[in-house]
Amino acid sequence: MPELPEVEVVRRGLVNWVRGRTINGVDVLDERSIRRHALGREDFTGNLVGATVTDVVRRGKFLWMPLQDDADSYGPPAVALMAHLGMSGQLLMQDDSVPDEKHLKVRLRLSAREGMPEQLRFVDQRIFGGLFVTSLVPTDDGAPGGLAESPLPLIAEEASHIARDPLDPAFSFELFYRRLRKRRTGLKRALLDQGLVSGIGNIYADEALWRAKLHFARPTDTLRRNEAETVLDCAREVMQDALAAGGTSFDSLYVNVNGASGYFERSLNAYGREGQPCGRCAAAGITSAIRRDQFMNRSSYTCPVCQPKPRRGRW
Known part of the structure; x- marks a missing residue:
């Protein structure tokens, strides 16, 4: 299972490609990969389409992308797309022209940006990982929720129970x-x-x-x-x-x-x-x-x- 360095490598790669881009479409090819989103496919898609990814944040092995709707663009993000990689989950940036992988589970279609791939794909051979939308809650100590480009004192609710990691500037x-x-x-x-x-x-x-x-x-x-x-x-x-x-x-x-x-x-x-x-x-x-x-x-x-x-x- 990927540990902190592997997830941080993914975070650093993702932030260069997805930060500031709007999700224009979502294809769920296997609902098992969104099983942690309790309200199902329609709610999952509804939360994502039209939202802009503001950052990519990591604490420990947890990774999430805060989302901002145009209507709420003046306040802090309230929700995030959480990515759990599990044993074999992969987040890949690819062009439309690249054929679908055998184990492709979810595809996010992103707003165009010159020289950048149009799709963020979640591939998972063993289906232990998954994607879901979660709430962002204030951190207990008022420090940033995790490692990010623009740190905010917010953390994905599912990650709020874990301690800080040794690479976190706020680690005590x-x-x-x-x-x-x-x-x-x-x-x-x-x-x-x-x-x-x-x-x-x-x-x-x-x-x-x-x-x-x-x-x-x-x-x-x-x-x-x-x-x-x-x-x-x-x-x-x-x-x-x-x-x-x-x-x-x-x-x-x-x-x-x-x-x-x-x-x-x-x-x-x-x-x-x-x-x-x-x-x-x-x-x-x-x-x-x-x-x-x-x-x-x-x-x-x-x-x-x-x-x-x-x-x-x-x-």
Whole structure:
């Protein structure tokens, strides 16, 4: 499933193409992809046709496009088009001349702009993702709802329950650390808790912990302040590195808005490298191989030498 860097790559691509453009038409080819819009196809289409996309916003893995009607153009946007990518959802900017993809689910026809594709297409092979219109509500702290070009203190209602992510300028380490210390769980479980810190998934949790030299089972209530700062700094670094590489693509299901794959998979130090040498240990002349452990119906990858398992751990 796409994690924060992959969704941010999509956001950055989308904003260049759709910001300020009006939705002139909507084709719903598979209603399963708008199932989260409880009022159905007609209401979904009615909310979109004639609306102008004012921005593209992301918090954690959540992505939304605030919409403005001409009648309400003097006030802040009240609704947004939410995009949930799921396991295989793709948002692609394409020209009318490009044939429909096999798994095309929803097509938005945009107002013309010279040199830009006319359509935003939602493609989803496994149909775990989808699009829906949601309300925008004020943020609890009065800060912008997420990363955007023109930040507003509004957030899509379905994203209002999640914490800020490490790349958010309004992220508070003090709040994160206080909440972290109150958790009686393992460190990786805490990093995956979207109510504590959003946007970190299985891949980047393993990579951040490897960089921080911390084991995934380290009890959170034993974590010192400097260790918490280190693991957050490492999470930021690894996600910024992934952004620079266009995200992590293990197959053709994750692509950016132009259909290109990311290349951060080539830079992974721990995730998916079971049995391969630990690069840090090898550089120090130490023989060690990456280990895989079962974790929450998934896997965790660590180096048993430079990420020693704690005597008292919580998985």
